[in-house]
Amino acid sequence: MTTGLVWEERLMWHDTGMYFGPADVSPWIEPIQPPENADGKRRIKNLLDRSGLTKKLSVLSCSPASNEDVRRVHTAKYLDEVQELSDTGGGNLGLIGSTRVGNKGIDIALLAAGGAISATKAVLAGKVDNAYALIRPPGHHARPNEAMGFCIFANAAVAGLYALDMGGLDRIAFVDWDVHHGNGTQEIFWEDPRALTISLHQENCFPPASGSTSEIGAARGIGSNINIPLPPGCGEAAYLAAFDQVVLPALEAFKPQLIIVPCGFDAGFHDPLGRMMLTSHSFRLLAARIKAASQSICDGKIVMTHEGGYSPHSVPFHCLAVLEELSGVQTDVMDPYLQPLLNKTDKLLPHQADAVSRAEDVLKEDILSEK
Ligand code: 9RB
Numbered sequence: 001m002t003t004g005l006v007w008e009e010r011l012m013w014h015d016t017g018m019y020f021g022p023a024d025v026s027p028w029i030e031p032i033q034p035p036e037n038a039d040g041k042r043r044i045k046n047l048l049d050r051s052g053l054t055k056k057l058s059v060l061s062c063s064p065a066s067n068e069d070v071r072r073v074h075t076a077k078y079l080d081e082v083q084e085l086s087d088t089g090g091g092n093l094g095l096i097g098s099t100r101v102g103n104k105g106i107d108i109a110l111l112a113a114g115g116a117i118s119a120t121k122a123v124l125a126g127k128v129d130n131a132y133a134l135i136r137p138p139g140h141h142a143r144p145n146e147a148m149g150f151c152i153f154a155n156a157a158v159a160g161l162y163a164l165d166m167g168g169l170d171r172i173a174f175v176d177w178d179v180h181h182g183n184g185t186q187e188i189f190w191e192d193p194r195a196l197t198i199s200l201h202q203e204n205c206f207p208p209a210s211g212s213t214s215e216i217g218a219a220r221g222i223g224s225n226i227n228i229p230l231p232p233g234c235g236e237a238a239y240l241a242a243f244d245q246v247v248l249p250a251l252e253a254f255k256p257q258l259i260i261v262p263c264g265f266d267a268g269f270h271d272p273l274g275r276m277m278l279t280s281h282s283f284r285l286l287a288a289r290i291k292a293a294s295q296s297i298c299d300g301k302i303v304m305t306h307e308g309g310y311s312p313h314s315v316p317f318h319c320l321a322v323l324e325e326l327s328g329v330q331t332d333v334m335d336p337y338l339q340p341l342l343n344k345t346d347k348l349l350p351h352q353a354d355a356v357s358r359a360e361d362v363l364k365e366d367i368l369s370e371k
Pocket residue numbers: 020021022023096098141149150178179180206264266273307308309
């Protein structure tokens with residue numbers, strides 16, 4: 001059993017500058033790196049290395065996604081727009097300017113999408129059982145024609161369309177547990193019956209007005225999009241209920257041949273851009289459930305793409321826990337936050353149970369009945 005890890009130094013050179021969207025140059029407040037920066041990812045890789053886990057994984061190299069690979073998702077006009085910005089020194093793109101393209105930055109964004117493809121190729125070829133692409137910039141908000149929320153190219157969707165169009169698969173599923181809505185993936189596969197897209201997210205967080213349960217896909221893709229918006233404050237109990245009542249039954253019904261997890265850690269208790277309460281133990285349980293389901297559904301084939309997650313203190317431990325589950329290798333590392341925070345009384349509160357039930361009703365009434 002092997003797990004692939006995509007890691008490429010050059011991805012850490014994706015330059016996100018010192019300003020965050022409209023929090024532009026100000027006479028009042030000292031500039032600071034935006035939440036999505038290289039330091040946070042390097043801290044993850046450092047912990048994987050220090051723990052001894054990296055040596056037990058198969059480190060996969062990556063090459064830039066080709067024009068053909070990216071064009072399965074994005075419009076030619078959008079690619080030209082990113083190219084132009086990249087060629088002229090870089091700048092901000094998309095909704096409220098929240099996505100930075102650096103000077104010559106398109107090359108790094110293409111390399112990140114290529115990293116998701118490398119992970120997918122290795123899994124489909126059976127070179128590894130599953131794979132984690134520790135890539136940046138992230139991808140799940142990127143739309144066919146617009147950058148959004150730190151995302152330039154839709155890495156996970158690019159990998160998914162590669163698996164369908166080049167890897168010969170007929171059905172894939174996405175389970176996005178980043179705390180923000182996976183709007184880009186949803187939109188890209190909106191009318192595509194070959195992809196089940198599921199997103200668990202904090203209700204009304206980001207993007208604005210996106211990710212309600214009523215969004216179920218259209219045309220031939222109707223019934224293949226599931227949103228599970230959860231109220232702020234949800235912890236492990238709510239996520240496990242959502243998995244057991246909605247995510248896993250949906251996967252079992254859809255029978256994907258590959259499961260792609262846009263994997264964010266910003267539903268963690270420490271995150272500055274989310275208000276959820278997951279610990280490394282919670283992420284471990286989510287990964288274990290996906291892995292167990294994948295074994296019976298698709299021979300264990302899972303590709304995870306790194307998305308958000310901005311606490312430099314705790315995200316490394318969350319990612320290590322997920323990689324321990326994917327690989328089946330337990331390291332000696334103790335998450336220092338776990339003992340003080342592991343809330344053994346984490347209970348499903350009534351309003352959280354209601355939110356899960358609403359998504360479950362949609363699954364039963366609108367999703368499963370369409371199939
Ligand atoms: C708004 C701003 C955001 C908010 C959230 C993300 C999340 C990304 C992620 C990105 C940009 C600013 C609404 C700045 O982790 N996705 O998974 N931008 N937020 N200014 N204003 C008005």
